[in-house]
Amino acid sequence: MKNLISVAALLLIYMVFTLSSCAVQEEMTAPAKPAPIVEAKKVPPPEKAPAVKAKALKTKGDVGLLDLEKNYLILVTKEGKLITADFSDKTKVTKIVPTASKMEDIGLGSSASVEYQSKGEKKIVTKVEYKGAKGGE
Numbered sequence: 001m002k003n004l005i006s007v008a009a010l011l012l013i014y015m016v017f018t019l020s021s022c023a024v025q026e027e028m029t030a031p032a033k034p035a036p037i038v039e040a041k042k043v044p045p046p047e048k049a050p051a052v053k054a055k056a057l058k059t060k061g062d063v064g065l066l067d068l069e070k071n072y073l074i075l076v077t078k079e080g081k082l083i084t085a086d087f088s089d090k091t092k093v094t095k096i097v098p099t100a101s102k103m104e105d106i107g108l109g110s111s112a113s114v115e116y117q118s119k120g121e122k123k124i125v126t127k128v129e130y131k132g133a134k135g136g137e
Helices: 002-028
Strands: 057-067 073-078 082-086 092-097 111-119 123-132
Touching: 057 082, 073 111, 082 111
Parallel strands: 082 123, 092 123
Antiparallel strands: 057 073, 057 111, 073 082, 111 123
16 A cells, blocks of 8 residues: 555656646747647446446454444454444344344444455445454443
């Protein structure tokens, strides 16, 4: 992820310098002739284009926060990393002793395995498997 951010930053810097040098060159040259009108190809609207489903990622840790009003949870991994992810009514929740559960059944400190998909900056939970918190359920 850090490499991706570094590459994006370098690309942005390169584009700024390239565009600024082009702007200087354009000021020195004669005014450009208007471009000829070319008929554009028809592109299907975005809602009709085939949807590409994001690959589901998995992580494990303890539930550090579960907000049922705003529909998100924070998972604390063994390395101490915090993963914040949103959930919905479509999220499958299963207690490790295989019985159907709801998000409300998960207690803080429960050990959980979360499957989620990245959509832009957000992580959307698709599946949660959990064990009750130690000393309780």
